[in-house]
Amino acid sequence: MDFNFTPEEEKFREKVRAFLDANLPRDWGSDDFEMPDELAGRAFYIDWHRRLYANGLVGMSWPREYGGQGASPVEQAILNEELARRRAPGPLGGIGLALAGPTIIVHGTEAQKKRYLPKILSGEEKWCQLFSEPNAGSDLASLRTRAELKGDEFVVNGQKTWTSGARTSQFGILLARTDQSAPKHRGISYFIVDMKSPGITIKPLRQITGESHFNEIFMDDLRVPRENLVGKLNDGWHVANTTLANERGTGALALLVRFGTQYQELVDAARIALRHGRPAVADPVVRQRLAEYYIDLQRLKYNVYRGFSAVIKGGKPGPEGSIQKLLWSELSQKIQEFAVELQGPGAQLAFKEPRAMAGGYHQRLFLRSRADTIYAGTSEIQRNIIAQRVLGLPRTH
Numbered sequence: 001m002d003f004n005f006t007p008e009e010e011k012f013r014e015k016v017r018a019f020l021d022a023n024l025p026r027d028w029g030s031d032d033f034e035m036p037d038e039l040a041g042r043a044f045y046i047d048w049h050r051r052l053y054a055n056g057l058v059g060m061s062w063p064r065e066y067g068g069q070g071a072s073p074v075e076q077a078i079l080n081e082e083l084a085r086r087r088a089p090g091p092l093g094g095i096g097l098a099l100a101g102p103t104i105i106v107h108g109t110e111a112q113k114k115r116y117l118p119k120i121l122s123g124e125e126k127w128c129q130l131f132s133e134p135n136a137g138s139d140l141a142s143l144r145t146r147a148e149l150k151g152d153e154f155v156v157n158g159q160k161t162w163t164s165g166a167r168t169s170q171f172g173i174l175l176a177r178t179d180q181s182a183p184k185h186r187g188i189s190y191f192i193v194d195m196k197s198p199g200i201t202i203k204p205l206r207q208i209t210g211e212s213h214f215n216e217i218f219m220d221d222l223r224v225p226r227e228n229l230v231g232k233l234n235d236g237w238h239v240a241n242t243t244l245a246n247e248r249g250t251g252a253l254a255l256l257v258r259f260g261t262q263y264q265e266l267v268d269a270a271r272i273a274l275r276h277g278r279p280a281v282a283d284p285v286v287r288q289r290l291a292e293y294y295i296d297l298q299r300l301k302y303n304v305y306r307g308f309s310a311v312i313k314g315g316k317p318g319p320e321g322s323i324q325k326l327l328w329s330e331l332s333q334k335i336q337e338f339a340v341e342l343q344g345p346g347a348q349l350a351f352k353e354p355r356a357m358a359g360g361y362h363q364r365l366f367l368r369s370r371a372d373t374i375y376a377g378t379s380e381i382q383r384n385i386i387a388q389r390v391l392g393l394p395r396t397h
């Protein structure tokens with residue numbers, strides 16, 4: 001891979017930097033900056049999305065005819081890198097932008113592209129992902145939600161779970177079984193569902209951090225118009241693989257900067273925390289751990305470059321995204337576990353507790369990071385994919 005950027009790409013980087021200078025609040029990212037309260041924070045993020053969109057910085061690599069910029073993946077990567085470098089928020093509506101949109105671009109009808117893509121970009125419509133079920137997570141193809149074609153509508157019955165952001169979404173991407181007699185991967189179809197339709201009940205689930213970001217979804221005689229089928233009938237597994245590959249593989253360059261920041265925050269924590277009466281960062285065992293995670297970070301970096309280079313040449317993320325997913329999710333947990341360990345008994349002080357080190361910031365991230373090795377495919381599943389589809393090893397069962 002060529003690590004240099006072209007003069008045009010460097011010019012684009014300057015444009016992004018100028019945008020950030022002009023639009024981010026003046027003390028953004030400094031210790032003095034505080035989001036006033038939850039509601040004002042929400043208004044800020046909506047306004048931020050609008051500014052990104054107005055400047056052509058949302059869904060940049062999407063086709064122009066549906067509101068994108070037709071930009072190269074390198075420009076998208078530069079944008080991600082610059083946002084992350086300033087710790088600036090990305091656009092809203094991650095599932096629409098990262099999963100539903102790219103899938104509709106590849107498999108959707110012209111009418112679907114025209115109807116849904118522009119409003120994902122403008123942030124007017126949010127999306128959620130209705131894939132996992134109580135007995136179908138890692139083995140997603142064993143899902144049991146059924147969709148039966150009756151006239152011009154599919155009638156859907158079943159249950160989904162762990163659906164992130166369902167209560168604030170207008171649409172969902174749904175996998176349902178449309179042929180009971182076919183082998184399990186061949187009888188599934190992929191749909192767009194209006195989340196406000198009668199027949200959908202949403203129940204929030206409480207997470208370890210205290211938040212209720214994800215939900216259970218019950219579908220009772222939910223009616224989905226025939227034109228909301230994405231791809232061919234019973235070919236939903238093929239369509240879903242586009243969604244899943246995007247879930248694992250995209251945004252990796254932004255992740256690199258995110259973990260670079262998290263690593264730096266860990267070093268800061270080691271400077272503040274004490275060990276044997278001295279800053280922990282002076283302890284040889286602590287230094288060894290910091291060096292180990294730095295090496296992990298470099299490992300992640302070169303794997304991301306390799307994957308990114310393949311996307312530029314081949315145009316779509318492949319199973320190698322599993323290597324990146326495995327590396328970043330496990331590094332994320334190691335960094336947060338160590339940041340908590342460094343605090344000794346003080347680690348028991350929770351997030352927002354005034355006497356907690358850094359306001360309990362690492363305690364919260366530690367709890368949140370437990371999910372990293374589960375969503376977008378667990379670590380065991382990533383290892384299976386790497387073994388079978390990257391290394392070409394035989395199945396053992």
Ligand SMILES: Cc1cc2nc3c(=O)[nH]c(=O)nc-3n(C[C@H](O)[C@H](O)[C@H](O)COP(=O)(O)OP(=O)(O)OC[C@H]3O[C@@H](n4cnc5c(N)ncnc54)[C@H](O)[C@@H]3O)c2cc1C
Binds near residue numbers: 132137
């Ligand atoms: C924060 C978060 C957000 C999520 N958001 C969404 C969402 O928006 N939409 C959605 O559809 N889903 C979502 N999920 C669900 C997520 O995709 C599943 O949790 C994940 O796929 C694992 O499935 P499961 O929870 O059913 O675990 P299971 O599949 O039951 O796995 C249990 C354990 O068995 C292991 N295991 C299973 N099969 C194998 C195997 N073949 N070989 C080796 N080990 C195996 C797993 O690695 C795991 O350790 C979210 C999950 C989390 C944590």
